[in-house]
Amino acid sequence: MSIPFLKGHGTENDFVIVPDPDNALDLTPAAVAALCDRRAGIGADGVLHVVRSAAHPEAEGMAADAEWFMDYRNGDGSIAEMCGNGVRVFARYLQHAGHATEGDLAVATRGGVKTVHIAKDGDITVGMGSARLPEGDVTVSVGDRTWPARNVNMGNPHAVAFVEDLADAGDLYSPPPFSPPSAYPEGVNVEFVADLGPRHVAMRVHERGSGETRSCGTGACAVAVATARRDGADPTVTGAPATYTVDVPGGRLVITERPDGEIEMTGPAVIVATGEISTEWLENAVR
Ligand SMILES: N[C@@H](CCC[C@H](N)C(=O)O)C(=O)O
Numbered sequence: 001m002s003i004p005f006l007k008g009h010g011t012e013n014d015f016v017i018v019p020d021p022d023n024a025l026d027l028t029p030a031a032v033a034a035l036c037d038r039r040a041g042i043g044a045d046g047v048l049h050v051v052r053s054a055a056h057p058e059a060e061g062m063a064a065d066a067e068w069f070m071d072y073r074n075g076d077g078s079i080a081e082m083c084g085n086g087v088r089v090f091a092r093y094l095q096h097a098g099h100a101t102e103g104d105l106a107v108a109t110r111g112g113v114k115t116v117h118i119a120k121d122g123d124i125t126v127g128m129g130s131a132r133l134p135e136g137d138v139t140v141s142v143g144d145r146t147w148p149a150r151n152v153n154m155g156n157p158h159a160v161a162f163v164e165d166l167a168d169a170g171d172l173y174s175p176p177p178f179s180p181p182s183a184y185p186e187g188v189n190v191e192f193v194a195d196l197g198p199r200h201v202a203m204r205v206h207e208r209g210s211g212e213t214r215s216c217g218t219g220a221c222a223v224a225v226a227t228a229r230r231d232g233a234d235p236t237v238t239g240a241p242a243t244y245t246v247d248v249p250g251g252r253l254v255i256t257e258r259p260d261g262e263i264e265m266t267g268p269a270v271i272v273a274t275g276e277i278s279t280e281w282l283e284n285a286v287r
Helices: 029-036 084-096 217-230 279-285
Strands: 002-010 013-019 046-052 068-074 103-109 112-118 124-127 138-142 145-153 157-162 189-197 200-207 211-213 242-248 251-257 263-267 270-278
Touching: 002 084, 002 279, 013 029, 013 084, 029 046, 029 068, 029 279, 046 084, 068 084, 084 103, 084 112, 084 124, 084 217, 084 263, 084 270, 138 157, 145 217, 157 217, 189 217, 200 217, 217 242, 217 251, 217 263, 270 279
Parallel strands: 013 046, 068 103, 157 189, 200 242
Antiparallel strands: 002 013, 002 270, 046 068, 103 112, 112 124, 124 263, 138 145, 145 157, 189 200, 200 211, 242 251, 251 263
C-alpha cells in the first residue's frame, strides 16, 4: 500500500505535497515530522496537505470562495497560519494536476482565502493580505549579540532584525532567543536583514517549527514592510506603492505593498518529483 506524494519548492523552501482531496489521511504531527526528516524520510521544510475545502473542518466555511485548502504543516509537525512559498507551490501543484490553469485562482489557508495569479512566464504572484505591525520593543539575540527587532504579523508572527552582515546571525541551528518572552507566546519566525542597495535587501531566516530554511515567503513580506517603514515609506499614507527585492539564500522574491495595504509577493514555484510513500514505512516511523 502506498500514498502518492510530490516534492516541490519555492526559492528552495521545500515541501512534501500530499494530495488528499477527501481528507481521508490521518496526517499526525509525527507522520509529518517523519516525512520531513532529511535522512530517514523524504526531507522537506514542511508538508502541503492538499484537501478540498469542503472536506476539512477548518476550511469548510471558505469552500464557496476557494475549492482547495492548503493544510500547511511545519517540518516538526506543528501547524502554522500561513506559508507564502507554500501557497505558490500549492498553486503549481493544482496546475500540474489539472485542477487549475494559468490566471487567477483562490486558495483557502488558515490565514484566509488568498488570491494567486499563475503567470504565463512561470512566476506566481500571491495576494498576501496586509501586515500588522504590533507596537512594542522586541530584541533578538545570537550568542552575545542582541538587535532590536520589528514585530510584523503576516498572519503568522515575525521578528525582523537589521544587521550589518548576514553572517552576524551565526549558524542559526537553534531558535534565536527573543525578549521579552511574552512577545511571542506561540513562537516566532526570525529574519535577519542586510541592505544591498535601494529597495533591495538580503535576508536569512530561522523558521518556527522548521529551523533555518533557504527562504520564507511570509518572512520576505515582513522584511519588505519593516524595511519600508525604516526607510520612511508607508504606501497607506503616501499613496505610492513600494516594491522591494528580497534576496534569500534560495533565490529572489519581489514584494509590493500597495496603497490599500495589500501585499503582493512574486516568485517561482517548482514541482521536482512525484512518488509513492510506503504506508508500511510511515506506520513504523510514527510508532
Ligand atoms: N516557509 C513559510 C512559513 C511557514 C510557517 C512558519 N514556519 C511559521 O511557523 O509561522 C513561508 O514561506 O511563508
